[in-house]
Every structure is written in C-alpha cells, then in structure tokens.
Amino acid sequence: MQHRKIAFIGAGNMTRSIISGLVNNDYPAHLITASNPSIGKLSALQADFGINITQENTEAVNAADVIVLAVKPQLMEQVCGKLTQGQNLSGKLFVSIAAGITTSRLQQMLGGDFAIVRTMPNTPSALGKGMTGLFADTNVGDSDKKYAADLMNQIGAIAWVEKESMIDGVIAAAGSSPAYFFLFLEAMQKESERQGFDHQTARLMVQQAMLGAAEMVCHNPHLELSELRTQVTSKGGTTAKAIESFQQQGIEQVVANAMQAAVKRAEEMAQQF
Incomplete structure (x- = not known):
C-alpha cells in the first residue's frame, strides 16, 4: 500500500477500525493524524496506535495528502465549510464514509472539483470482517483509486460500483x-x-x-x-x-x-x- 499522509476528520468507531488495520499492517503511524473536537477519543487513539492527534481540523488537513471524512452526515456541511476557509485543498484525495451524501453534494460542500471516493462500510469492519462498497467520481485517478481500495481493505472485503446509485444497493445487501x-x-x-x-x-x-x-x-x-x-x-x-x-x-x-x-x-x- 502507498504510504501517504492521511488525516481522519472524526474519531469514531470506523476511524478507529481503519487506523487499527493500517497500523497493524505496518502503515507508519507518524503519517496518520486524527482530528476531533473532544480530546477523549483522540487520546485513546494516540495511546493505542501512536498516531498524531489534533482538535483542529484545518491543522490535520493542511499536512495531509488524503482526507477521510468520518463525521456524522448532519455535520458534514458545517465541517466541509470550515475546511475550505483559507485552505488549499487542491490535489488532495477525499474519502467519505458518511451515509447518504453523494459525491456531487460533497463537491458543493467543499466548494471545488476534487477527487472524491464515497464508501459504505458496515459494522463488522470493527472486527476486520467488514464489507465496503466504493464509488469513485470522475476526478479520481487510478493511483487514488488503488489507495482508497487498499485503505478500505484494512477492515475487510471491498466492491467497487460503477454507478453511484448502486451504493444504495450496497447499503441494502451489506451495510444494513x-x-x-x-x-x-x-x-x-x-x-x-x-x-x-x-x-x-x-x-x-x-x-x-x-x-x-x-x-x-x-x-x-x-x-x-x-x-x-x-x-x-x-x-x-x-x-x-x-x-x-x-x-x-x-x-x-x-x-x-x-x-x-x-x-x-x-x-x-x-x-x-
């Protein structure tokens, strides 16, 4: 797997599962940063995996090549809006694990034209036995697509879908x-x-x-x-x-x-x- 600087925006269970998979498979911990408003989950992640932590999303994003959007769907617009304020996000790969938000809507929230991979993992991912569906928008190149695949492979099996609407089928067959x-x-x-x-x-x-x-x-x-x-x-x-x-x-x-x-x-x- 390529070793890029990666930032997780949000420090919930799915973030923990992915980070655990990465570190346990020898991904350098110093290339991983997690950001979250409260310190509790961050401190636990740092103690368990030796990663970098911050309570400032912009700090995490500035240093990253890959940004994993791992916040609740209802908070996504607010989070993305703050990320775009005075930040240069060009050339970064965004990976979303938020349910219900399309790539076109994420583009609107981010105010640009970025490489976005939308994913739909399920709860067995916490045990490394997950099933994740992925959709890449037209801005995602082969290298980014491979990185996203390798990333979600850390928590189980994956399946790419050609049409974004098929993510809903992934939800029905695997997510739910x-x-x-x-x-x-x-x-x-x-x-x-x-x-x-x-x-x-x-x-x-x-x-x-x-x-x-x-x-x-x-x-x-x-x-x-x-x-x-x-x-x-x-x-x-x-x-x-x-x-x-x-x-x-x-x-x-x-x-x-x-x-x-x-x-x-x-x-x-x-x-x-």
Whole structure:
C-alpha cells in the first residue's frame, strides 16, 4: 500500500477500525493524524496506535495528502465549510464514509472539483470482517483509486460500483444486513428458549450455527448458495420441512421487500443533505 499522509476528520468507531488495520499492517503511524473536537477519543487513539492527534481540523488537513471524512452526515456541511476557509485543498484525495451524501453534494460542500471516493462500510469492519462498497467520481485517478481500495481493505472485503446509485444497493445487501441476521438469530434464540433451552445455551447454539454456516460459504466459493443449502437438506427430513415452511410463507419476497425498503430509505436520506 502507498504510504501517504492521511488525516481522519472524526474519531469514531470506523476511524478507529481503519487506523487499527493500517497500523497493524505496518502503515507508519507518524503519517496518520486524527482530528476531533473532544480530546477523549483522540487520546485513546494516540495511546493505542501512536498516531498524531489534533482538535483542529484545518491543522490535520493542511499536512495531509488524503482526507477521510468520518463525521456524522448532519455535520458534514458545517465541517466541509470550515475546511475550505483559507485552505488549499487542491490535489488532495477525499474519502467519505458518511451515509447518504453523494459525491456531487460533497463537491458543493467543499466548494471545488476534487477527487472524491464515497464508501459504505458496515459494522463488522470493527472486527476486520467488514464489507465496503466504493464509488469513485470522475476526478479520481487510478493511483487514488488503488489507495482508497487498499485503505478500505484494512477492515475487510471491498466492491467497487460503477454507478453511484448502486451504493444504495450496497447499503441494502451489506451495510444494513448485519441487523437482518441479528433479527433472524434473535427469533431462533427465542424459539429455542420456548422449546426448553436456557438463554445462554440457546444463544450459543444459534450463534455457532450461523458462524459455521458463514465459514462454509466463505470456504466454498465455487458452490452456489442454493447448492450449499441442498447439501444440508435431506429429502423428507427435518431441514426439508423447515425450508418448506419458510418458502410457503414467502421468505424470498419478505427479504426482497426489506432490501427494497432499505434502498428507498437511502434515497430519501440523500435528499436531506
């Protein structure tokens, strides 16, 4: 990975996850700066990773080649407005991890025509098991695109999208989906408890089953998901009856409706900023 001077504007969980991945993969800590209004999270980042910290965004930006915009969407316009005051931002790569803000809107906020990569990571990124969608605007060259890819690879797998609107599909399939799985596990745990298992045992059974199933998917990329399902489903057996019940109740349409609802909400949110 290229070693550029990088500034993180915002010191939340995603910033911590990315910095952890960088430093643990031998990215020079002295090239990393984090900025945040309050000192608490900054001090923890400096103590854990040996990076530079500041409470002044402009100080962080001035020294950086790459700027990671990691603030809440509702604060982005205010933050970007202050970054542009008396600053020369030309030639810098911007990487946004803020949900709902398009690259064209970021250009407006920054008041220029910059290289911007928009990303959509998910919460498992905190464990280095994330899934991030990326979109590069037309100002992003190959070198910057590779840097952005390497950056987000620090927290998991990545997928580029050709059209920015497809980021909403990334949200539906990866950004929001950990919650879908948690909901499914929650329902399984409750039913296991109704069948007589204690809370802890029910939790252990369903979480280990999900972990094992995910590992089987990852270790068998040559097999379709439908084939993996078929391998577990003996004709006339218990699994077949459970699958039949799911299908009779329209699980595919339920999932499709949920994902479409997530996309619709993402589109609505983009209009708010």
